[in-house]
Amino acid sequence: MILLSTATPGTATADSPRALVYELSDVGKTYARNKVVALENVSLTLGKGSFSSVIGSSGCGKSTLLKIMAGLIPPTTGRVVLQGRPVTGARRDIGMMFQQATLFPWLTTVENIVLPIRIRDGRAAAARAREQAHDLLEVVGLKGFETVYPNELSGGMAQRASICRMLITEPAVLLLDEPFSALDELSRDFMNMELQRICTERDATAFLVTHSIPEAVILSDRVLVMKPRPGRLAEIVEIDLPRPRTLDMVTTPKFGKLVDYIRNLLDKEADA
Amino acid sequence: MTATTVTPRLEEDPAAGDTIWTERTSWLDSVPRAVSMAVVFAVFVGLWQFVSWLEVVSPIILPTPGETLADLIFVGQNLLSGGYMLPALWITMKEVFYGFALAIFLGFSLGVLVGETSFGERAIMPYLVAIDTMPKVAFAPLFVAWLGFGIESKVALAAFIATFPIIVGTAAGLHVADENARMLFKTMGATRMQTLIQMKLPMGLPQIFTGLKIGAVGVMAGAITGEFLGGGKGFGELIRVAASQLNTPRVFSLILYLSLLGLALFASVSWLQRKIVFWHKDRVGETHA
Numbered sequence: 001m002i003l004l005s006t007a008t009p010g011t012a013t014a015d016s017p018r019a020l021v022y023e024l025s026d027v028g029k030t031y032a033r034n035k036v037v038a039l040e041n042v043s044l045t046l047g048k049g050s051f052s053s054v055i056g057s058s059g060c061g062k063s064t065l066l067k068i069m070a071g072l073i074p075p076t077t078g079r080v081v082l083q084g085r086p087v088t089g090a091r092r093d094i095g096m097m098f099q100q101a102t103l104f105p106w107l108t109t110v111e112n113i114v115l116p117i118r119i120r121d122g123r124a125a126a127a128r129a130r131e132q133a134h135d136l137l138e139v140v141g142l143k144g145f146e147t148v149y150p151n152e153l154s155g156g157m158a159q160r161a162s163i164c165r166m167l168i169t170e171p172a173v174l175l176l177d178e179p180f181s182a183l184d185e186l187s188r189d190f191m192n193m194e195l196q197r198i199c200t201e202r203d204a205t206a207f208l209v210t211h212s213i214p215e216a217v218i219l220s221d222r223v224l225v226m227k228p229r230p231g232r233l234a235e236i237v238e239i240d241l242p243r244p245r246t247l248d249m250v251t252t253p254k255f256g257k258l259v260d261y262i263r264n265l266l267d268k269e270a271d272a
Numbered sequence: 273m274t275a276t277t278v279t280p281r282l283e284e285d286p287a288a289g290d291t292i293w294t295e296r297t298s299w300l301d302s303v304p305r306a307v308s309m310a311v312v313f314a315v316f317v318g319l320w321q322f323v324s325w326l327e328v329v330s331p332i333i334l335p336t337p338g339e340t341l342a343d344l345i346f347v348g349q350n351l352l353s354g355g356y357m358l359p360a361l362w363i364t365m366k367e368v369f370y371g372f373a374l375a376i377f378l379g380f381s382l383g384v385l386v387g388e389t390s391f392g393e394r395a396i397m398p399y400l401v402a403i404d405t406m407p408k409v410a411f412a413p414l415f416v417a418w419l420g421f422g423i424e425s426k427v428a429l430a431a432f433i434a435t436f437p438i439i440v441g442t443a444a445g446l447h448v449a450d451e452n453a454r455m456l457f458k459t460m461g462a463t464r465m466q467t468l469i470q471m472k473l474p475m476g477l478p479q480i481f482t483g484l485k486i487g488a489v490g491v492m493a494g495a496i497t498g499e500f501l502g503g504g505k506g507f508g509e510l511i512r513v514a515a516s517q518l519n520t521p522r523v524f525s526l527i528l529y530l531s532l533l534g535l536a537l538f539a540s541v542s543w544l545q546r547k548i549v550f551w552h553k554d555r556v557g558e559t560h561a
Contacts, residue, residue, distance in 0.1 A: 090460065115460065115470075119461065
């Protein structure tokens, strides 16, 4: 049976039975310049090893939410706490991945991967982290590409390398901003399965922003549906498909029901 | 019960011939580069010879290709044997070199100031744009008045002309980095200096080199103009003297040797660009001037 925990908008909360890693309470963001309320009273928690996705139409504040969680912009109200400490800027225990791989063409693959270490701890530490980078490259199936420049990597390979760059600092939470949406459909499905495998192996806590309902459903334990103007959490949909998830699950009736349910929610938001 | 329909074969005209065909390319575009260049050169010299032979232009004003070649050899011998022209070339080279070095220093510093800080962009850029629109050669008499007839006034004018494209190239280069790269560096907790040196500057190198190439062309023009207007003992002075004596073959050959100097400077900047910005595929020999 499908578990649907509905919450009243404005006070939406999502509780997880696992040890909490990340906690947002009543977070809001109003842009002073044009007094636009981008985000209103968002409360959510991320349990250790959980995978959550956020989905919503454009302008629903999901990228604002992600930026606040990453410490890139400050919230105007509420509390943002990661591993017991408030997030007030970029942090080592936050790993982030974007739509574009953004590998720097003057650095080799391995140099790109240890770049976060080089920025934080200097060249010597970066040199020591190379060993670890090699191991990560092996995990994502890029062994042998250490000294290759990014120009020679395909789109999917570049995103694998950027996964390694995100993991090199051993972050407590992975923030994923539509990481594979620039890839073609086939690579995207494949990379999603790879992402699941990597997250499971490392017991990683992940938070994904996506436009794709099937992607959100296949990867997540919970899908957060957001509503625009002002941006807020409308509903949290629990995905109780068994793990590990496989691509052929997309043809099961249960998967179809979940996708339909979320699509209806989003359509309702669009009409409102 | 299933119904199958057989699609009849397409009627074909047996006289129409084969399906294999070749794309038509003009023979002119398939001529090797060396041959095309040689042909253009030969046509140019031929026309020049023809005009001289017709004597529509006084031979004092327009020398024949033969006279020019003879003088080209004479000047070449003079330079190779360490004649009086060699020190003149050396002086011009020094002016160009110091002028370019000064322009790189000033252009890069100002470019970073204007491209990186909003203070620079708001308060300094408008003045730079205003100065850039002025005909910079017109400042030559001022430089001569301030710095005298020596090498300094020429270095100053050369640097003055070459600085602006380098400022523009550097400032534009610093704006190349996209939102993703900026956010990524922010998430890594990079300082402003780290972001500038490890990300924005390397990303802007192609633009910076474009500025350097335009500057390399300008620095030659600046040095020679300085010598025309401010005297001295450089190559520009040799040209001026030859022109005043109506020794036009000499003017032509001096200009040709001077262009070799300019070409060498431009080529070294291009070479450096290919070495440093190895990831950026720039067309070989591409000019932006």
